[in-house]
Amino acid sequence: MPEMQGATVAIFPVILCGGAGTRLWPASRPARPKQFIDFVSDLSLFQETASRVSPLTVDGGRLVVVAGAPHRSFIVEQLAALGLDAVVLLEPEGRDSAPAMAAAAAWIASVAPDGVALFVASDHHIPDDAAFRAPMKAAAEAAGQGRIVTFGIRPTDPSSAYGYIHPETTGLSPVRAFVEKPDRARAEAYVRDGYLWNSGNFMVRADVLLAQLDSFAPEVSAAARAALPDETSAVMMLTDAFRHAPKISIDYAVMERSDRISVMPVDYRWSDLGAWDAVQALGSGDRGDWFATEGDVGLVRAAKGMIVATAGVSNIAIIAEPDAVLVCSLDRAQEVKGLVERIRSASPAHAHGAVAVSGAWADRARSFDCWLRLNALPIWATIGVDDDGGFRETVQLSGAVSSEFRRARVQTRQAYVYAVAGAAGWAGPWRTLVGRALERFEATNLRPDGLYRTRVASDGAVLDDSASLYDQAFALFAFAAAASAGIAPDMMAERARALREALASLRVPSGGWRETGEHPYQANAHMHLLEACLAWEAVEPDGEWRAMADEIVALARRAFIDSRGGFLREFFDAEWRPASGEDGRLVEPGHQFEWAWLLTRWGRLRGEAWALEAAVRLYDIGARGVDQTRGVAMDALNDDLSVRSDQARLWPQTERLKAALILAEAAEGGRRNLLVDDARKAMAGLQGYLEPSGLWRDKMRADGSFVDEPAPASSLYHIMVAYEQIRASAAVLPELGWSPVAPS
Known part of the structure; x- marks a missing residue:
């Protein structure tokens, strides 16, 4: 891979498969969350991510995946379809991002003391793989020197759907502040002032992350180290010690407290596909059989064996699964999460998905x-x-x-x-x-x-x-x-x-x-x-x-x-x-x-x-x-x-x-x-x-x-x-x- 020539550190891309993608219900549910679904191309978002980051292992790294145990089959099957090998760490229970990252860091540190972890979400859409990989050499060098390098996307519009990063200077820069998702007016001000979208992806040497957790969240790092199994197989179940980790995000555990954070501005196209309007904006999210009258506009996904017909509609999403149908205005796609909360109370199986297994x-x-x-x-x-x-x-x-x-x-x-x-x-x-x-x-x-x-x-x-x-x-x-x-x-x-x-x-x-x-x-x-x-x-x-x-x-x-x-x-x-x-x-x-x-x-x-x-x-x-x-x-x-x-x-x-x-x-x-x-x-x-x-x-x-x-x-x-x-x-x-x- 040309852009990685001369790299002096081994990069271990870590794909984090947490999250349920609630706003993309009913296609995405805990039984089969959005990362394992083909929203944009013939590949799932997880497969797109694995294909994008696996070339970064060229200098001795390994692809690592952290996921919940119920999703093991999705991961094994979809990696095999790509011909990719990975170390898969399965969580016996979800404990948020900090324990998941700590477990991956503990495993990397055990096999490569100077190994650099690149933590990426499994459910983001980045159409240009080469553009994503281009800044990795410089980021890896900074991470190798002990920095925690996060990637900030230069905004294309004042979106209120993303968190923002306030850099101190241009280029690779210390971070002045992380800010939560703003309202529209504040987002416009952030864009004018040079803020960056927070992609949630970052690079850090594994031992550095563990040391930071030792300082700021020692119960997390201790549980992660104890959870590593003795086995060395490709798919490993973390031990029950993982359940003792506090449930805390990496933002609260480290990113908002550390003095080692740097941000690297990047220009590649990026979307976290957080709701149906984001899927529709990409123009390739339709699936199945849709019969429409002239002028009908929207997003339609019909499950196998189903037909969706529309007449005189615009700006709507119709998502038809075998057991549930969503019809919503694309302008109100963010409200789907609230609907799912109501559905969960009335019919947990429809909120969770078809493979919920209850009963001891x-x-x-x-x-x-x-x-x-x-x-x-x-x-x-x-x-x-x-x-x-x-x-x-x-x-x-x-x-x-x-x-x-x-x-x-x-x-x-x-x-x-x-x-x-x-x-x-x-x-x-x-x-x-x-x-x-x-x-x-x-x-x-x-x-x-x-x-x-x-x-x-x-x-x-x-x-x-x-x-x-x-x-x-x-x-x-x-x-x-x-x-x-x-x-x-x-x-x-x-x-x-x-x-x-x-x-x-x-x-x-x-x-x-x-x-x-x-x-x-x-x-x-x-x-x-x-x-x-x-x-x-x-x-x-x-x-x-x-x-x-x-x-x-x-x-x-x-x-x-x-x-x-x-x-x-x-x-x-x-x-x-x-x-x-x-x-x-x-x-x-x-x-x-x-x-x-x-x-x-x-x-x-x-x-x-x-x-x-x-x-x-x-x-x-x-x-x-x-x-x-x-x-x-x-x-x-x-x-x-x-x-x-x-x-x-x-x-x-x-x-x-x-x-x-x-x-x-x-x-x-x-x-x-x-x-x-x-x-x-x-x-x-x-x-x-x-x-x-x-x-x-x-x-x-x-x-x-x-x-x-x-x-x-x-x-x-x-x-x-x-x-x-x-x-x-x-x-x-x-x-x-x-x-x-x-x-x-």
């Missing part, structure tokens, strides 16, 4: 436990079962059922569900349900070659005689669950061993097993086969199940998990190379979570560090597929981690919950707190699909509505495995504050 973990777990035991298990054990013991595929939300066919995977999954329910103390007729279902399955689905066919009619007639690897995996899994629950364990072990031998016909020369259908070489069927092997290894610890599990994990390490990106692909060719075209690019967030859960379990059994490290990477990639607006994991990404499908089925929510819990068990400090909070959010997301009756919705659209269709029985398997993990984690994570019902 213990309350949610207790509710989920009751729903499963008292509603879901009974309804599927009655109207979800045919007279001959076979399980039905679906139940309508009205209670109507259909028995036209039976898939092997549903019969075995439901058998697993009730075997586990019995082991967990459910008082229903679980032994009868499991025993009858597996006997019927053996009679109708077993082929002469020892494999199990895919689909039969309710009377046992063969509808699809193929034998998919996926279905064999679930047959093994059901047999293991039955044996573990004490249902004919010897017979179940014999069936499992016979099926394992029969799988030899599906062997692939390059390793693994072949699937039926359009994608014979895939990760998904192997994932469930690994799940079944681990279930049988728990029953028969020494033997071929262990070796089979190890073989599957070795294949995942060699082929399924991308060696550079750390994500898991779905489809491959016969040599286990990524499939050609779009099939090879598919990345499913739910499967990232599910493999993270399985690899953690396998890694614990083997003491294998690689598996645990890979699980953490897979989890973080899966989190990239969580839609922050809806609070749910979406169905599909591409291998560049862009969104392929924004539909969100039920099952990825259970996998997110399982993975967050099992990883939290071994995590420490801030990472553990973060994962427990992720689990709480995942539980909230899952419970949004559940109907009080014991049924559920399966497919959520992008707007948060559900596809109107029967509840599929196959989802109960995912729900039950998540329930198993909740029970297991409750025993080792006391912060969950919930104890499951003990088996009788």
